[in-house]
Amino acid sequence: MSTTARVSASAAAGADRGAATPTAPDTGSDTAHRLLEAAAEAFADRGFHATTTRDIASRAGLSPAGVYVHFSSKEELLYQLSREGHEAARDMLVHASEAAGSPTEALRAIMSTFSRWHAEHFRVARIVQYEFGNLTGEHRDAVLRLRKQIDAVVRDVVTAGVASGEFTVEDVPDTTLALMSMAVDVARWYDPEIKRTPAAIGEAYADLGIRLVTAR
Amino acid sequence: MSTTARVSASAAAGADRGAATPTAPDTGSDTAHRLLEAAAEAFADRGFHATTTRDIASRAGLSPAGVYVHFSSKEELLYQLSREGHEAARDMLVHASEAAGSPTEALRAIMSTFSRWHAEHFRVARIVQYEFGNLTGEHRDAVLRLRKQIDAVVRDVVTAGVASGEFTVEDVPDTTLALMSMAVDVARWYDPEIKRTPAAIGEAYADLGIRLVTAR
DNA sequence: GTCTATAATCGGATAGAC
DNA sequence: GTCTATCCGATTATAGAC
Numbered sequence: 001m002s003t004t005a006r007v008s009a010s011a012a013a014g015a016d017r018g019a020a021t022p023t024a025p026d027t028g029s030d031t032a033h034r035l036l037e038a039a040a041e042a043f044a045d046r047g048f049h050a051t052t053t054r055d056i057a058s059r060a061g062l063s064p065a066g067v068y069v070h071f072s073s074k075e076e077l078l079y080q081l082s083r084e085g086h087e088a089a090r091d092m093l094v095h096a097s098e099a100a101g102s103p104t105e106a107l108r109a110i111m112s113t114f115s116r117w118h119a120e121h122f123r124v125a126r127i128v129q130y131e132f133g134n135l136t137g138e139h140r141d142a143v144l145r146l147r148k149q150i151d152a153v154v155r156d157v158v159t160a161g162v163a164s165g166e167f168t169v170e171d172v173p174d175t176t177l178a179l180m181s182m183a184v185d186v187a188r189w190y191d192p193e194i195k196r197t198p199a200a201i202g203e204a205y206a207d208l209g210i211r212l213v214t215a216r
Numbered sequence: 217m218s219t220t221a222r223v224s225a226s227a228a229a230g231a232d233r234g235a236a237t238p239t240a241p242d243t244g245s246d247t248a249h250r251l252l253e254a255a256a257e258a259f260a261d262r263g264f265h266a267t268t269t270r271d272i273a274s275r276a277g278l279s280p281a282g283v284y285v286h287f288s289s290k291e292e293l294l295y296q297l298s299r300e301g302h303e304a305a306r307d308m309l310v311h312a313s314e315a316a317g318s319p320t321e322a323l324r325a326i327m328s329t330f331s332r333w334h335a336e337h338f339r340v341a342r343i344v345q346y347e348f349g350n351l352t353g354e355h356r357d358a359v360l361r362l363r364k365q366i367d368a369v370v371r372d373v374v375t376a377g378v379a380s381g382e383f384t385v386e387d388v389p390d391t392t393l394a395l396m397s398m399a400v401d402v403a404r405w406y407d408p409e410i411k412r413t414p415a416a417i418g419e420a421y422a423d424l425g426i427r428l429v430t431a432r
Numbered sequence: 433g434t435c436t437a438t439a440a441t442c443g444g445a446t447a448g449a450c
Numbered sequence: 451g452t453c454t455a456t457c458c459g460a461t462t463a464t465a466g467a468c
Contacts, residue, residue, distance in 0.1 A: 188345070211432075
């Protein structure tokens, strides 16, 4: 389904998954993983700036100083979470798109996958969508590149559907944005207490996505 | 257009607009207005927690202590902005809905008004949509009531359209939420630098809204 | 690799002069 | 109603013992 901005899922996943480089943060260890989980919960619930490193440390069962053995700063924790979240979302969309036999199937797969992910992983999704602005320098640039890849996957499907005559849209980039808005906003309102399951949300949004690209 | 949750715009607007009560914050004066504008800019750009009262004060041309003559706390500033923003959005939607002659017209008016507002007033809109969780106690309750009124206005239009046979939807509350998601998310991605005008966004989203409630 | 202790700074809010 | 000065708790990050 992808054209101009084709993203190979395997290549993208492999690029930064070699033997750990010596300077890279210690994201592999058990404790680092606990810290990432603690930070994800805190950032999603209270926001990046409202979260203290003490809060993260204590949720992970460490002293305040323990954080800095594994991550050089609070922003480094945010970056790891944001990057991994963006990569997971992108890879899911690439696979959904590639497995589909038509633009209609691809759009259904993309909308159900993407909106379901925003419900199921709503904490990471909130960090991905709403804490991007707290990244600094190169981290911000790196994540921005991932965001552009994600956008391209969806846009390419819409473009292909218009080309095949399956879709009728006023404007491809604008429609792409509206499709993504529906799925992204799931992270804002989703609450694990509600009755609707992430899977049901995904099915509903697949239908709504098709409606958005279909003229009366 | 409204039924179960009818909200009279005039009554709602008048309720809290009498002569200023002695205990109420000084939202009428020039300086208070400058502070609100300064806070709106800062909260929207950097978030509530990342904004310092010193930042707000200096943007308004005051010393750090000057803020507290007009507002009792940083949260009080957030509350005024959030409440006024919610009231403005609600009143616009009520008027759009009441002025329309059919559910189709009402939905077009609601979607174009609401999405245009999220672009034109994207700073206040971001505060309304993303800083709600930083309100405390009664402030939070009061704004939650406004949010329910806003939801009811849109839901009533969808319900009326289904009743008249103009709309075909799977589920009224779920479709209402998806409609609002598209408009709300405008506040996240809108940037005054882009070429699309708020009015054009409003027109496009009126069309997309109709598509969402129309079966093939 | 984790801790205790602490440096260095910041931030919300107040006191009291003008 | 605004200012200067300041209180005082909180916060990120580091030093150095174990």
